[in-house]
Amino acid sequence: METKLFQAEELDQAAQILKHKGLVAFPTETVYGLGADALYPDSVKQVFEVKGRPSDNPLIVHVADFEMTRPYVEKYHPLTDRVVKTFWPGPLTLIFPIKKNTLASIVTGGLSTAAFRMPDNKKTLELIRKVGDPLVGPSANTSGKPSPTTAAHVFHDLNGKIAGILDDGATKIGVESTVLDMSGEVPTILRPGAITKEMLEAALGVEVLLDQHLVIESETPKAPGMKYKHYSPDTPVLMIQENQWQPAMDWAKTENKRVGILAGPAIAEKYRSQDRYIFDDDTVEAAARGLYSGLRALDEAGQIDLIFAQIIEEDSLGAAYMNRLKKAASQKYFSEK
């Protein structure tokens, strides 16, 4: 199969493919998604096959507007209206209890809830409208690899395996959406993202929980995706604490290790290495935007033995950055011993 790159004026073609049960990757503000019509279980099954994703890990149902969730949702949380008005379209996925026999179990992982999101990307919203059905969309990477933030990343992983990719340049945010469970009484964040706990609490006027499973990797997590090792490049990654850069660089030199640096300009200026991926600036936004792209670029560079990655304070968007980086690094920090 030849994977076609669709431009904006070719939305109709892309929609036709999806209607005929093919797979088309689509851009969002977070990462690229691997799209299939959510109402065709056969197409959804292909999504799992193409990604090599464990089939008990449920998918996000992408909608073009809030109304599109109605046929599936059994009961909305009382704060739904406010959360949707404040954050949709945007990087926030909402989990609701669903009506029986509406969404196939291949979509929901057999759960009695499902995840919904209205992405903030005009072309993709138009694509969903043209298809007329919601689209499932896990990140459009091979399972276990860093999520794709450009059409080229998708092409690298899935060329020949999917019908097409709708190209809309690099994604703005760079890490996946916040997942907020609204199926219980207390809204609970299951995956941190660009919509932070503070932002949710300010908008909703109630306390929002952060699920412990996020921090402690558990055997039976609430978001089943959390039990799998995620987002890893082939090259081992070590997280470097702020005051550990010099010792880490010295150690690498002694050990004759070739190191790739993944960090903002302030760090990259001080510690020299042939192989570097420098974030656009020293903000947490730039770090989040560059994380996956940087991991991929350094991985591609080939002969690197180790990636040294900058850590960031774990609040606001930093929580999302660190959540992904820790997985990429298998929780490993450099330490002098």
Ligand code: TXA
């Ligand atoms: O930003 C994003 O959310 C991207 C773009 C493409 O929209 N999509 C994405 O999808 O990250 P995916 O499939 O990689 O992540 C979905 C996460 C998984 O951790 C999954 O376990 C969780 O949402 N999830 C889905 N349905 C759930 C449910 N009913 N209950 C709990 N967690 C659920």
Ligand code: MG
């Ligand atoms: Mg993913």
